[in-house]
Amino acid sequence: MTTLAAMASTRQMTLRTVMRVLLEREAVSRAELARLTGVSKQTMSEVFRELEEGGWVRRSGRTQGAVGRSAATYEVCVDRALVFGADVGGTKVQAALADMHGIILTETVEPTDPRGGQYVVDQLARMSAELAHRASQPLERVLVGTIGIPGAYNARTGKLFMVPNITGLEGTPFVEDLRERVDFDVHVGNDVNMAAKGEQWMGEGRNVDDFVFIALGTGIGMGIINERRVLSGAHGAAGEIATLPIGADPYDGRTFRSGGLETALGSAAIRERYEGSGGRSGLTVREIIDRIGDGDTIAAATVDAIARILAQAVLAVSAVLDPERVVLGGSVGARRELLERMEVHLPLCMPSPPQCTVSKLGSRAGLYGTIANSLDLLRDSLFQTPGLDIPMPRAKPFEVHP
Amino acid sequence: MTTLAAMASTRQMTLRTVMRVLLEREAVSRAELARLTGVSKQTMSEVFRELEEGGWVRRSGRTQGAVGRSAATYEVCVDRALVFGADVGGTKVQAALADMHGIILTETVEPTDPRGGQYVVDQLARMSAELAHRASQPLERVLVGTIGIPGAYNARTGKLFMVPNITGLEGTPFVEDLRERVDFDVHVGNDVNMAAKGEQWMGEGRNVDDFVFIALGTGIGMGIINERRVLSGAHGAAGEIATLPIGADPYDGRTFRSGGLETALGSAAIRERYEGSGGRSGLTVREIIDRIGDGDTIAAATVDAIARILAQAVLAVSAVLDPERVVLGGSVGARRELLERMEVHLPLCMPSPPQCTVSKLGSRAGLYGTIANSLDLLRDSLFQTPGLDIPMPRAKPFEVHP
DNA sequence: CCTATTCGTCCAGTTACCGAACAAATGAGC
DNA sequence: GCTCATTTGTTCGGTAACTGGACGAATAGG
Structure with a gap:
């Protein structure tokens, strides 16, 4: 004490x-x-x-x-302390070094080490050193780093979980492993949560205390900013809206594993719906959406159906969280055609829809989020004037007498 | 400064x-x-x-x-400062006075003034004075009070809204009005949020950082405790799960106003489903559930169907919030028959259901919650050793150059 | 050239803490 | 019953870190 x-x-x-x-x-x-x-x-x-x-x-x-x-x-002296941020995806890693004002000094992109596991940890350590060197800065000045991971992190057990896209990280003490390789304080966050934080700093979430960031791509996930902070949940799995019982029957064995909403809105579902309605075979989701501009009515109807389901998901999220804004991102979510159709459906299923916008940060939102997270941690550790570390006692439950 | x-x-x-x-x-x-x-x-x-x-x-x-x-x-000296708490319902007000340990010194219940509006404000002021007098305590010792209201409170505008059950409170600056009538610091909270706080202090939410309290009675609502604090949302409407698009089509004009889930799970819906399946006419929901013990198979099937929908609602809430525990309360939600059936359905629609329990506090949860909230506020204001009041500067977004 | 204003240094003072020393008061052990 | 170890609480001299006033230096405006 x-x-x-x-x-x-x-x-x-x-x-x-x-x-x-x-x-x-x-x-x-x-x-x-x-x-x-x-x-x-x-x-x-x-x-x-x-x-x-x-x-x-x-x-x-x-x-x-x-x-x-x-x-x-x-x-x-804004370079007296530096921060590191990295957004680790299934195929590539984006990393950057920034000063105390958040100005990015150096950044890089390279393929995620396909061997996974400890090799990814080694890769991150090496990238941070390279970025410091390219910035002509001593590595010792890097005090805090945040890594965005496509999965969940349980802060209590210190383990990653639900990390299907990167080999050899499931169940690992990733933070501890990386802290052994670098001298700076290491933190980890879900990549969609980091993207939400990136929107908060540099994008559509700026100056908004309560918003959600929905990433729709191959699958679907959500990052939540509540009272300016990331909401992680009891096991680090808040925002895993793939499992929302919307768009598909949650009791159906076929949707049980990937979840109702993802079954309905995932890329596979979009292609199936398009082809099943008479659309051309073998197109990607992006190609399907592109065809709307070419007058493909089946493509338009497919996107409309997707938007109608997405509107219900926004309704569900709003019922639970009451966000001020919904930011859509991801390779599919960021398409304006989808937002336009969704904004038609929303007022038909809820009286006061939240404001909906499309991310303009693209694939950089996650990287920005890791930098922003590192900056917050850096400033809290260096310049906060905290109260004393004796916690306020909780009111003990008292004995209830009949 | x-x-x-x-x-x-x-x-x-x-x-x-x-x-x-x-x-x-x-x-x-x-x-x-x-x-x-x-x-x-x-x-x-x-x-x-x-x-x-x-x-x-x-x-x-x-x-x-x-x-x-x-x-x-x-x-x-635990009576050197006192707190006031009141749970205002459509028909009755429960109020209590407690000391710094949270020990309730005096409490009372009386009908909510049917004239509503300013008369309810006056009633609360009078009740706090009466409770202090009955405790033989000077009213000046009451420093903080919290009022639970069946509606939403927008902290930004300072106004109540969505308060259908109490005449004359919609859109009023309730906190300001009551602060003019009493000398203590007044705070207001949604009644279901206050019940969640009561569970946190004295009930099933004790020692749980992230849980939700679902109140199912005439309608349905939810209080959210995230990282030990009430989650209110951007407009104070977080937890209004009546509108979840589950159990009914949200695009159906008939469900648009009260919401999909409430349309499916409200008392009216339960009675309609029971009677529509051949059950006796004119029973209350409590009477319907009681008949399960008498072998009424239609009653059992009705509760089972309700539980199946409620399980989907728990799935949706878990997808968004990732709570550790779900506490069920309210006149219908607290029935163990409902929990038992829901626990059968849950594993069929989600791989890792949260722990579910039934409130044991009954109608006192809300009152306890207002006392707990007042205690927290009292302790923070009297004994916190805060950092200086200069906020940590946000990282300004920097100019992005191509 | 004079005056008002501002910055930055100097200085005496106060608040609120500290650790050492010591007297008073206990119980254990013989 | 006496001695010794231990603990509490008071006394005292000390330091850290702040304050406000005084004052000299340095500006611009009239």
């Missing part, structure tokens, strides 16, 4: 407070920051000296053009 | 820390508390003097039977 002195001393509190204010500004003087924070000018001078000695801030110039003595201005 | 000195001074931080530790213990000496917190014995003596002068702690005795000088022991 930490004491006030040993935990974050009052001087630490002041240092972190000053850093937080500085992170939002680009050139500030000590006198101005004293006014902003209420800390005395004397103390602020000391604080800036310590921060400067630590490499966190630097002089950036002087004010001019105002009455009175000109002031020295300071800014954050 | 607060300074370190003006916000919570370091002495305030220490006082609150000591109170938090004391709240979990019943008789502690200053020396022991110094050891527990790391604060020096000198400082701890000063802190206890201040807390004693403020009426927050008192001497409770002396230790004995151990080597060394015996120690004075202290305990929290």
Whole structure:
């Protein structure tokens, strides 16, 4: 148990407070920051000296053009700490290095190591080192990294699960394994959750406290942002809407494994529906949707049927979560034709549909989400002024007497 | 913006820390508390003097039977601050007053004022004063109150909405109105959310971080506890699962208003299904379920059909939220016959069903929830040692260059 | 050139903590 | 009954980290 002195001393509190204010500004003087924070000018001078000695801030110039003595201005050294983010897919890995402002310094894409398992862990460690080197930055400055994985992570057991697309990761202590290979703090998140976080930072979820990101591609999944934070669920499986009992009978043995909604909306289902209605054989979903523009009425009817089911899924999600916005993504979900048809069906099945938009980030949403997650963790660990670590006691249930 | 000195001074931080530790213990000496917190014995003596002068702690005795000088022991004055809770229903109001340990000092039930609106506000204010008087406590000690309302509360607009069961409350600034009538801090919550909170404190949700409470009675609603906190949604309407597109076609005009699931599972639906299958006319849902014990096979088949639909609703909720547990309540939901049948259907439509239990708190869950909510708010406001109130800056989206 | 204004340093002061020393008060062991 | 070990609680001198006022230096405006 930490004491006030040993935990974050009052001087630490002041240092972190000053850093937080500085992170939002680009050139500030000590006198101005004293006014902003209420800390005395004397103390602020000391604080800036310590921060400067630590490499966190630097002089950036002087004010001019105002009455009175000109002031020295300071800014954050945004490369004093760096973050790593990687979006691991079944076929490729996107990774990037960013500074404290979230500016991406270097990034790369390469095929996921097909051998899977520990080889993917090794690959990530090597990529982070390469990105630091290409940015001409010491690897020691990378303090936090987040990895997006197409599966679920149970924070309690520390194990990955539901990871069918990458060989040799199911049931592994992935975070622990990677932490042994790198010096920075490693976190993992579901790739659709990371995409939701990417939309929150750079996309359609910006400035929205409660929204969902639905990724429709080969299958379907959802990331949930509730009160600005990712909602993971008891076992890390929140948002696995493939199993929603919509569009197919959940008691049917044929849909039991992949789930009602995925059975109805997955790529296989779209192609079957198209071909079963007389459409051409052998087209991909993208090709089917492209044919709407060519006047293929069967393609239009297929997308309309898909949109009608998707509208019910949005209704179900809204009933449970009450999101302000639904962002659609994924190779199929991002098609505007689908959104347009869905917006026709939504008001027919729910009185007040949420706002629906299409992701503009494409396949970069997940990568952005891992960077954003790392930035949040970095800032919390470096600049938060937390309360003391003694938790608020829960109200104990009392004995109920008849 | 607060300074370190003006916000919570370091002495305030220490006082609150000591109170938090004391709240979990019943008789502690200053020396022991110094050891527990790391604060020096000198400082701890000063802190206890201040807390004693403020009426927050008192001497409770002396230790004995151990080597060394015996120690004075202290305990929290649990009635130094009180909380109020009220569960407002369409027909009755349950209200209670509790101390800092959550022990209920006085409680009462009376019919909801049928005139509704401001009369209900007046009624709540009067009930809180009466309960304090019956507890022989000055009303000034009541610092926080929470009101459970059968409707939704939009925290942004400060207005109630979706409150069909109580006249004259729709669209009112209920919290503001009540705050003008009482001196304590007023909060409002949806009644099913409050019931979920009551289960968290005293019922089946104890020690469970993620669970849902489904209330099935005349209609159906759900309260969500995610990471130990109530999930409200963007407009305060999370958990309104009456509208889930399950059990009825959401595009059917007949179900559009009350929603698919409520159309399928509401009391009216249960009676219609029973009577339409040849059952006796004019029975209530409770009477129908009671007849299962009498061998009424139509009643059993009706409940089985209801359970089968409810299982799909649990599947849908689990797909979105991934709860650890589902607690069933409400006049119909709490019937064990329903849970028994639902547990037969669940494994047939989902591979890993969540744990399902029936509430044992009955109609008191909501009242307990309002008390628990008030206790949380009280403790946070009195004893939290928060970080400084400067928020962590969000990562600004950066300009994306092609 | 004078005046108002601002920045940044200096300085005396206060708050709130700390650890060591010590007296008082216990029970165990002989 | 005495001695010793142990514990509590008070006293005291100390330090960390803040404050506000004073003041000199440095600006722009009139």
